[in-house]
Amino acid sequence: MRMKPLYLAALLLSILMLVACAGSGVFPAPQPAPAVPADTPSEPSAPPVSPYVPPENDAEPIPLYSVPAPSPTPETEADVEPEPVLEPEPEIDPEDAPEPPTIPTQNSGIDPSKPMVALTFDDGPGKYMSRILDTLELHNARATFFTIGSLLDAQKDTVLRAFDMDCEILGHSWSHRDLTKLGEKTLREEILNTGDAIEAITGGVAARLFRPPYGAYNNTVSNVSAELGFTLINWSLDTFDWKIKDADRIYNSIMDRVKSNDIILCHDLHAPTADAVERIIPSLIEMGYQLVTVSELLFHTYGELEAGQVYVGGK
Numbered sequence: 001m002r003m004k005p006l007y008l009a010a011l012l013l014s015i016l017m018l019v020a021c022a023g024s025g026v027f028p029a030p031q032p033a034p035a036v037p038a039d040t041p042s043e044p045s046a047p048p049v050s051p052y053v054p055p056e057n058d059a060e061p062i063p064l065y066s067v068p069a070p071s072p073t074p075e076t077e078a079d080v081e082p083e084p085v086l087e088p089e090p091e092i093d094p095e096d097a098p099e100p101p102t103i104p105t106q107n108s109g110i111d112p113s114k115p116m117v118a119l120t121f122d123d124g125p126g127k128y129m130s131r132i133l134d135t136l137e138l139h140n141a142r143a144t145f146f147t148i149g150s151l152l153d154a155q156k157d158t159v160l161r162a163f164d165m166d167c168e169i170l171g172h173s174w175s176h177r178d179l180t181k182l183g184e185k186t187l188r189e190e191i192l193n194t195g196d197a198i199e200a201i202t203g204g205v206a207a208r209l210f211r212p213p214y215g216a217y218n219n220t221v222s223n224v225s226a227e228l229g230f231t232l233i234n235w236s237l238d239t240f241d242w243k244i245k246d247a248d249r250i251y252n253s254i255m256d257r258v259k260s261n262d263i264i265l266c267h268d269l270h271a272p273t274a275d276a277v278e279r280i281i282p283s284l285i286e287m288g289y290q291l292v293t294v295s296e297l298l299f300h301t302y303g304e305l306e307a308g309q310v311y312v313g314g315k
């Protein structure tokens with residue numbers, strides 16, 4: 001059977017149209033693949049957008065207004081004085097107010113034209129104070145006792161006997177601590193309480209001279225002493241009796257070196273010292289020395305003593 005030409009023409013036309021549509025994109029064509037897959041790293045074509053990149057020469061920009069301004073007068077611990085200015089005055093009885101050092105006026109029988117020495121005995125009232133007083137009494141001589149305040153009450157009678165013999169009773173601190181290691185408050189107590197204890201026994205006679213334990217002092221000790229009206233007394237001749245504990249050597253330590261106006265350091269704690277004193281006192285008198293108290297000896301060189309100063313002998 002033969003196709004009709006009309007059908008054949010229509011068929012050809014349909015085929016042609018299909019081909020033409022495919023080429024012209026009338027029908028959806030597959031989407032071309034993206035040039036670069038989204039998940040593939042790649043150099044960006046433009047610099048990334050940064051929120052803020054500081055200029056190289058402007059590193060560490062410092063907002064000056066946020067830096068705390070220095071205080072015009074910075075206060076640090078080091079700038080604060082240990083003793084605040086507003087600290088209350090030390091509690092001192094009006095009776096303890098500074099007074100000029102008292103110089104004994106007895107000076108009985110002292111000839112200033114003749115040599116004199118002052119024997120001193122520290123750390124008592126000691127076990128051998130009475131024996132030493134016996135020797136002094138026997139030779140009508142005087143000495144000075146630098147006593148420890150805390151020991152005074154138990155030896156009132158011996159102390160009073162010495163005082164009645166015109167010996168001098170002075171302080172050697174309350175507890176024999178190194179005064180240079182104490183605070184000012186304790187230092188005042190060491191000096192004042194001992195002075196008070198002496199005055200309580202001797203009937204209110206001011207004892208305004210004292211010897212610091214070990215002879216140790218510094219500016220603070222001197223300043224506090226000056227404030228309290230006390231004068232410091234050390235020595236010019238040390239017997240080292242507490243160390244050598246031998247009567248002959250103690251005796252020789254004085255006889256070999258003694259000179260006029262010496263203040264001689266001994267202790268009334270040891271028997272060899274008391275033994276030596278029994279020979280020392282008559283020997284010194286025989287050599288022409290007057291045995292006087294510290295105050296008497298210094299009075300003849302200096303007259304009035306200066307509070308806070310240290311004296312080691314006369315001239």
Ligand SMILES: [Zn+2]
Binds near residue numbers: 123172176214
């Ligand atoms: Zn002592």
